[in-house]
Structures are given as structure tokens and as C-alpha cells.
Amino acid sequence: MRIPKEHLKILDIIIKMSMDNASRSFSKTIKRAALIELVKTELVDISEITEEMNNDLREMVASMLRLEGSFNGKLLFMIPLDGALALQDFYMQQSSGTSKEFDEFTEGTVQEIGNILASSIGNSFASDLGSELLPTPPRVLCDFAGTIFTSLIFEDGINNDKILLTETKFSLHNTEIDCYFFLLPDLDSLKESLIKLEKSF
Amino acid sequence: MKKVLIVDDASVVRLMIKKVLMQSDFEIVGEAVNGIDALTKYKSLRPDVVTMDITMPEADGIQATKDIMAFDENAKVVIMSGIDQKEMLWQAIKAGAASYIVKPFENDRVISTLNEVTAGK
Numbered sequence: 001m002r003i004p005k006e007h008l009k010i011l012d013i014i015i016k017m018s019m020d021n022a023s024r025s026f027s028k029t030i031k032r033a034a035l036i037e038l039v040k041t042e043l044v045d046i047s048e049i050t051e052e053m054n055n056d057l058r059e060m061v062a063s064m065l066r067l068e069g070s071f072n073g074k075l076l077f078m079i080p081l082d083g084a085l086a087l088q089d090f091y092m093q094q095s096s097g098t099s100k101e102f103d104e105f106t107e108g109t110v111q112e113i114g115n116i117l118a119s120s121i122g123n124s125f126a127s128d129l130g131s132e133l134l135p136t137p138p139r140v141l142c143d144f145a146g147t148i149f150t151s152l153i154f155e156d157g158i159n160n161d162k163i164l165l166t167e168t169k170f171s172l173h174n175t176e177i178d179c180y181f182f183l184l185p186d187l188d189s190l191k192e193s194l195i196k197l198e199k200s201f
Numbered sequence: 202m203k204k205v206l207i208v209d210d211a212s213v214v215r216l217m218i219k220k221v222l223m224q225s226d227f228e229i230v231g232e233a234v235n236g237i238d239a240l241t242k243y244k245s246l247r248p249d250v251v252t253m254d255i256t257m258p259e260a261d262g263i264q265a266t267k268d269i270m271a272f273d274e275n276a277k278v279v280i281m282s283g284i285d286q287k288e289m290l291w292q293a294i295k296a297g298a299a300s301y302i303v304k305p306f307e308n309d310r311v312i313s314t315l316n317e318v319t320a321g322k
Contacts (some may be wrong), residue, residue, distance in 0.1 A: 025283070025304075025305055028305040029304075029305040088213070091213060091217075092213065092216070092217070104212045105212060105213045105216070107212070108211040108212040108213030108214065108216075109211075109213045111210070111211045111213075112211040112213055112214050115211070115256060115283055116283045116304065116305065118283075119256075119282070119283030119284050119285070119304075120283070122284065122286065123283075123284065123285045123286055126286045126287075126288075127286075131288075132286055132288045132289070133286075134256070134284060134286070134289070135256055135284075136256065137210060137256050137257055137258045138256075
């Protein structure tokens with residue numbers, strides 16, 4: 001599986017712009033400064049990334065959904081449980097430390113953050129590619145990082161040994177919360193979209 | 202007081218919209234978690250206005266808006282969604298939505314839009 005360098009470059013630029021949009025939406029949602037930075041977009045070995053996730057033994061809350069339209073893909077936003085509780089307090093405008101246990105509002109917060117991130121990315125891609133890219137309703141999971149990541153990878157069955165992963169870093173209101181944020185585009189449909197975009201320049 | 206039905210699959214979003222509307226002249230008569238639930242609750246509660254999310258399980262907000270408008274052509278539905286794409290805005294208008302607010306929303310914008318829509322502006 002190969003992706004032309006130019007396509008990776010285009011993807012990197014669009015994702016950076018998407019992250020800027022997502023940062024603004026995220027900040028507005030939690031009423032605090034939030035910064036989402038793109039760490040890298042690269043083709044990775046499924047076995048390597050799965051092993052990395054399996055080594056993270058923290059309990060996580062995750063929002064997983066599909067993006068459908070100009071290309072298809074999956075998106076996973078995953079945050080450690082204590083981070084999710086902090087996020088819930090930000091979102092619900094409560095004093096820090098109010099939320100102590102996972103409940104329907106923790107689930108709802110992570111669900112909505114996933115939705116807003118996916119919509120920001122969809123909106124950026126739709127604006128750049130000139131067609132729709134819509135999120136499906138998020139599914140919220142609470143489990144270990146490795147288990148959640150495995151279900152992301154293997155849910156639809158993946159025939160390749162490499163996947164395109166976008167890795168990002170979150171900073172929230174002077175607090176480092178090391179959330180995981182992965183975008184896994186379907187490579188064939190993405191390639192078609194990028195060729196279309198390249199031709200439009 | 203104007204009666205509002207809040208439709209969103211995320212409990213935390215319903216709660217935040219409720220908090221915003223309770224500061225003004227609106228009465229929250231019900232909440233629905235998907236498009237099918239929205240139509241059922243609309244029929245039984247007959248609200249003056251509905252706030253409608255788009256991305257929901259079972260039936261999405263566009264379908265629910267169509268269904269509500271088919272049941273009551275005078276219904277007032279305000280879409281509240283993170284999706285800011287021309288095609289979706291067009292679908293919402295075609296479905297009969299009275300207005301469209303992009304999330305994350307400004308509290309004042311929600312109140313003023315609902316006031317305008319219920320006043321028939």
C-alpha cells in the first residue's frame with residue numbers, strides 16, 4: 001500500500017486546517033482555551049500501533065464514528081476516564097472536580113465532543129473538496145485503550161497490514177490531557193477525492 | 202410561555218439547551234433522543250417549537266423534521282447541528298426547518314432564534 005507524497009502533503013494541510021476549526025469549536029464548546037495540534041499523518045503498521053495501544057492500560061472513554069461522503073473513514077476520540085470527568089466539568093460549566101464517576105453525562109460529553117470534532121473535520125473537507133462529508137451518530141465505549149482500538153481497526157475487517165493514521169495532541173485550559181484522536185480514512189475513496197482535488201488546482 | 206421540545210441524542214446537550222432556555226420565556230415540555238422519539242413526543246406534547254439535532258441514531262433530524270412537518274404543516278423546527286455544509290442546510294430547508302443554528306451555539310443566538318421563529322418572523 002503506497003500513498004503518493006503529494007497526496008500525503010495535501011492531506012496533512014487539510015487536516016491541519018480541520019484541526020484549527022476543531023480547536024475553535026472545541027474551545028467554544030467547553031468555554032475554555034483548547035488546542036488540538038496535528039502530530040503526524042502517516043502510514044503505520046497495524047501490528048505496531050495495536051501493540052502501543054495494548055500497552056496503555058488506562059481505562060478510557062471513547063467516541064467512535066464514521067465519516068461518509070466525499071470519502072469514507074472512521075474517527076476515534078479517546079480520553080482517559082479522569083480526563084473525561086474533567087472535560088465533563090468544563091463542558092457543563094461546573095467547578096473542577098465536581099464529576100467523580102462515569103455517568104450518562106460523561107458519556108454524553110464524550111459523545112458530543114466526538115460529534116463536534118467529526119463535524120469540524122467534515123466541514124473543512126466538504127469546503128475544500130466541494131462535497132459532503134457527514135458524521136454518523138457516535139458510539140461511546142468505556143474500556144481499555146487496546147480493546148477500543150482493536151474494535152476500531154477490526155470492526156469492518158481490514159485487509160491491509162498498514163493504515164493511514166492521524167495522531168493529534170490536545171491541550172485544554174493549561175491542562176495537558178493526553179487524548180488520542182485517530183482518523184482512519186478508507187484509502188481507496190480518499191485517493192479518488194484527493195485526485196479530484198488535485199485536478200481542481 | 203412557549204413550549205419547547207428538545208431533540209438530541211446526547212443527554213449533556215439536552216441539559217445545556219435546557220439551561221439556556223430556562224433563563225428565558227420558554228417551557229421545556231419534553232425531550233427526545235432520536236428522530237422517531239421526536240415525532241411521537243411531538244404528537245403527544247404539541248410544542249410551539251422543536252430544537253432538532255441532525256446526527257442521531259434510528260432516524261436523523263432531517264427525516265424527523267420531514268415527519269413532523271407532514272403531521273403538522275405549521276410546526277416550527279429549528280435545526281441545531283455541528284454540520285456546517287451547504288448541502289445539509291439545503292436538505293434542512295427542503296425538509297421544512299424554520300431555522301438552522303450551527304453548534305457550538307451562542308446562548309443569545311438560541312433564544313433570539315426561538316423567539317423569532319415562534320413569533321412567526
